[in-house]
Amino acid sequence: MNSPVALNAHALAHDHDHDHDAAHTTASPSLERSALPAALQDALKLAFGERFSVAMAVRQHHGRDESSFSVEPPQAVVYANSTADVQRVVALASQHHTPVIAFGVGSSLEGHLLAVQGGISVDLSNMKAVLSINTEDLTVTVQPGITRKALNDALRHTGFFFPIDPGADASIGGMTATRASGTNAVRYGTMRENVLALEVVTASAQTVRTGTRAKKSSAGYDLTRLFVGSEGTLGIITEITLKVHPQPESIMAAVCSFESIAQAVSTTIEIIQMGIPIARVELIDAFSVAMVNRHANLTLKEAPLLLMEFHGSRTAVQEQISAVNAIAREHHGSDFEWAHTPEERSKLWTARHHAYFAALQSHPGKRVISTDTCVPISRLADCLLQSVEEANASGLPYFLVGHVGDGNFHFGYLIDPDSAQERARAEVLNRQLVMRALSMDGTCSGEHGIGLHKMDFLIAEIGEDAVDLMRQIKRALDPLGIMNPGKIFSNSTTPSLL
Amino acid sequence: MNSPVALNAHALAHDHDHDHDAAHTTASPSLERSALPAALQDALKLAFGERFSVAMAVRQHHGRDESSFSVEPPQAVVYANSTADVQRVVALASQHHTPVIAFGVGSSLEGHLLAVQGGISVDLSNMKAVLSINTEDLTVTVQPGITRKALNDALRHTGFFFPIDPGADASIGGMTATRASGTNAVRYGTMRENVLALEVVTASAQTVRTGTRAKKSSAGYDLTRLFVGSEGTLGIITEITLKVHPQPESIMAAVCSFESIAQAVSTTIEIIQMGIPIARVELIDAFSVAMVNRHANLTLKEAPLLLMEFHGSRTAVQEQISAVNAIAREHHGSDFEWAHTPEERSKLWTARHHAYFAALQSHPGKRVISTDTCVPISRLADCLLQSVEEANASGLPYFLVGHVGDGNFHFGYLIDPDSAQERARAEVLNRQLVMRALSMDGTCSGEHGIGLHKMDFLIAEIGEDAVDLMRQIKRALDPLGIMNPGKIFSNSTTPSLL
Numbered sequence: 001m002n003s004p005v006a007l008n009a010h011a012l013a014h015d016h017d018h019d020h021d022a023a024h025t026t027a028s029p030s031l032e033r034s035a036l037p038a039a040l041q042d043a044l045k046l047a048f049g050e051r052f053s054v055a056m057a058v059r060q061h062h063g064r065d066e067s068s069f070s071v072e073p074p075q076a077v078v079y080a081n082s083t084a085d086v087q088r089v090v091a092l093a094s095q096h097h098t099p100v101i102a103f104g105v106g107s108s109l110e111g112h113l114l115a116v117q118g119g120i121s122v123d124l125s126n127m128k129a130v131l132s133i134n135t136e137d138l139t140v141t142v143q144p145g146i147t148r149k150a151l152n153d154a155l156r157h158t159g160f161f162f163p164i165d166p167g168a169d170a171s172i173g174g175m176t177a178t179r180a181s182g183t184n185a186v187r188y189g190t191m192r193e194n195v196l197a198l199e200v201v202t203a204s205a206q207t208v209r210t211g212t213r214a215k216k217s218s219a220g221y222d223l224t225r226l227f228v229g230s231e232g233t234l235g236i237i238t239e240i241t242l243k244v245h246p247q248p249e250s251i252m253a254a255v256c257s258f259e260s261i262a263q264a265v266s267t268t269i270e271i272i273q274m275g276i277p278i279a280r281v282e283l284i285d286a287f288s289v290a291m292v293n294r295h296a297n298l299t300l301k302e303a304p305l306l307l308m309e310f311h312g313s314r315t316a317v318q319e320q321i322s323a324v325n326a327i328a329r330e331h332h333g334s335d336f337e338w339a340h341t342p343e344e345r346s347k348l349w350t351a352r353h354h355a356y357f358a359a360l361q362s363h364p365g366k367r368v369i370s371t372d373t374c375v376p377i378s379r380l381a382d383c384l385l386q387s388v389e390e391a392n393a394s395g396l397p398y399f400l401v402g403h404v405g406d407g408n409f410h411f412g413y414l415i416d417p418d419s420a421q422e423r424a425r426a427e428v429l430n431r432q433l434v435m436r437a438l439s440m441d442g443t444c445s446g447e448h449g450i451g452l453h454k455m456d457f458l459i460a461e462i463g464e465d466a467v468d469l470m471r472q473i474k475r476a477l478d479p480l481g482i483m484n485p486g487k488i489f490s491n492s493t494t495p496s497l498l
Numbered sequence: 499m500n501s502p503v504a505l506n507a508h509a510l511a512h513d514h515d516h517d518h519d520a521a522h523t524t525a526s527p528s529l530e531r532s533a534l535p536a537a538l539q540d541a542l543k544l545a546f547g548e549r550f551s552v553a554m555a556v557r558q559h560h561g562r563d564e565s566s567f568s569v570e571p572p573q574a575v576v577y578a579n580s581t582a583d584v585q586r587v588v589a590l591a592s593q594h595h596t597p598v599i600a601f602g603v604g605s606s607l608e609g610h611l612l613a614v615q616g617g618i619s620v621d622l623s624n625m626k627a628v629l630s631i632n633t634e635d636l637t638v639t640v641q642p643g644i645t646r647k648a649l650n651d652a653l654r655h656t657g658f659f660f661p662i663d664p665g666a667d668a669s670i671g672g673m674t675a676t677r678a679s680g681t682n683a684v685r686y687g688t689m690r691e692n693v694l695a696l697e698v699v700t701a702s703a704q705t706v707r708t709g710t711r712a713k714k715s716s717a718g719y720d721l722t723r724l725f726v727g728s729e730g731t732l733g734i735i736t737e738i739t740l741k742v743h744p745q746p747e748s749i750m751a752a753v754c755s756f757e758s759i760a761q762a763v764s765t766t767i768e769i770i771q772m773g774i775p776i777a778r779v780e781l782i783d784a785f786s787v788a789m790v791n792r793h794a795n796l797t798l799k800e801a802p803l804l805l806m807e808f809h810g811s812r813t814a815v816q817e818q819i820s821a822v823n824a825i826a827r828e829h830h831g832s833d834f835e836w837a838h839t840p841e842e843r844s845k846l847w848t849a850r851h852h853a854y855f856a857a858l859q860s861h862p863g864k865r866v867i868s869t870d871t872c873v874p875i876s877r878l879a880d881c882l883l884q885s886v887e888e889a890n891a892s893g894l895p896y897f898l899v900g901h902v903g904d905g906n907f908h909f910g911y912l913i914d915p916d917s918a919q920e921r922a923r924a925e926v927l928n929r930q931l932v933m934r935a936l937s938m939d940g941t942c943s944g945e946h947g948i949g950l951h952k953m954d955f956l957i958a959e960i961g962e963d964a965v966d967l968m969r970q971i972k973r974a975l976d977p978l979g980i981m982n983p984g985k986i987f988s989n990s991t992t993p994s995l996l
Contacts, residue, residue: 180716212941218676222724273633
């Protein structure tokens, strides 16, 4: 854990002539990747007709995400309409030892969707039905292609909502596969806590259910939690049963500005340590506030801010607010500014969610290298403030936003994707931050996943032996190595493919 | 899922001449099980001296639990003092292809500890240290042998507590291994939600850490959740990092009696559906109340009761109480009786926790066959009330207690362990209840685990294909099949042992 970590080869990759996991790749320069075996292509065409595509534009769309990696297009794309469709693709892919990568809306941040070993992208965006809403049990069951906003639209008139909200309007399938969270996690937990059960198509093209709608269970291994966060490497999620939560009687959102990031962070730490059940507590640095103001036409004070939201009964919310107010005052926070109407609140949170896009818009042509560390709350100030110093010293433009109530924050280093130097500088900052977080018993990834970008960080975090357990599980459930290969850890394919 | 389930052979086992997993058992009548290989015995003796025992009394103590199964003693017992000790036992056991079974306090309910294939019981009760208390991060790290009460004693003066409370004063290691919960789970979650990270000795005698102290993580497969609830079949847990919770500003406990179980259940369902954050809501039937009164010298009204507890600020608690009071009144609940002092509260909950022992004490010589179904809350009344009718019709004495806020309840059928007829009658009732719960999208086990007793129920619940995924994981992580073999599913050993 204490030795420096060599940067993963993928982390510095910015052109097409690198060869991911060369032993298992049939073709490099991936844009010219060889076609699928003719028999497989014919079978897919026969099975899916117009829902099968090898058009370059379609392939390129499915070979990128929001990371700064270059496009790695799959060899073909299939649009699945049903679990049976997914089974059919996986069965054919398995016969031909061909990779399969699930695709939702393409909003992942760590290269999860890139077809680094070729194969078939299975687009699940047509599978977006709400299959059942059981408000009396506080559960819903959906298909993976539905986005979090569409789900909340479907719930709007039920009195319930689904709280997990990564910045993007991600698909629920993608959020499940990356164990996503967002601004509400401090109170409502992450996908880990909010997924009750899954339907999954395994690497052998079987459909299994991993659990029931019971609120708790001790029935065997926790297959649900194993697939949550497995990044498509163990199977394709085709149905998700989620917890939903009653819309609170009262919601109040406030902004509090501080003279320094340190004061905002200290305020957050005290809120959490006192056990105040705040629903959201988000840090935005002054630079991000400026970008967000421009992007969303807001007039927030351009200083470090905490964006907060309080949920509960009217009296509970008032209690929380007065407790938080007292803490913020101690740390020289400003008076709270309130978002009075649901529309004002929605505008505020949309602005927060769009911080990433605001940064990109403010810097045309740049890409973002995003950090994702999460540390125990007592170490938050130390971890974050040292990284602010390092980032300031680097000269790279950056923004800083954070789900600080969970100890999780993101630097977004803005780089010219064609500048190897800028990329390297950002990666050095990222690595320094990760190693600091690990030394504080934190994690390299609070919510974005490992993907291509953090494979070495994962090893530094839990050790080769623990990563080997993951590899063993991967080999057991996907002996041919066809499920989104080359993600989370390297060498995940078995000798059978060599 | 709809076909009737054959009763597992183990479920009806009540003497010693059955042969568990015959192909892999070297000796039956287990009391006369052959000794360990001499080389292994010598090596263990050399390594552990007086902490190694083959005395029959010691072996018998380690071959039973609180289930109604007969004793299946291990061939030897080792008292481990450290993770290194556990590694040493596992390494030796691995060399000799000999089973290893972790032992805490022996309070499991489904035969988890029985050495059905012989082997070594590793007693972890000396490993009971609190390794660190990080109240500023709301975490503690402990060794597996500490019990839940001892942990709360250690936390008493910190302002924090650990809420998970199965009836017995179980070890934290055992609670982790069975994904236990208890009366507080309705508000605080189960071991699934409250374990942050583990140290585990794997089947290959490596020590791995499965996570960090970060509150959330997307760093690879969720190894922590995989080991939580794995019943000792994937490795031995040697350290546990847990969440702790601030002691609430205000705690109020009340008893409300009803004319019928149906009214108590309907009250519970409304409390949950309204999203009231009640800390505990426990059903006790009239028969159990009578036994608890006698056992704990209480004077509770001998009618169906809800035992409730409310946690929060003073005003939040008052809000919860008035909301629950209104719901209970609608269902003809009595006025609340209050436990005014911490001592009264403690007496009440101790009585609830001792319901199981009270039942046994009231019926000398009887054993309990306990059910553990958990259903979505909307189905709770249907599921529970039909089973009350069936139990009443059966003529078997029984008690009924339930973590009804979670949809989880336990019938305890009191049987003469020497009466095959009574056992069979209880198992029929259990099976009817399980099949009903499964048809309602519930689980056969809310908190006790599968062990020996529910292997067929597990298959009925999630299907052979999903159980096969579990078997594949087991084989991958424990290729020799030495970690508590014969539990959760059959045929978990690989051809290498044949």
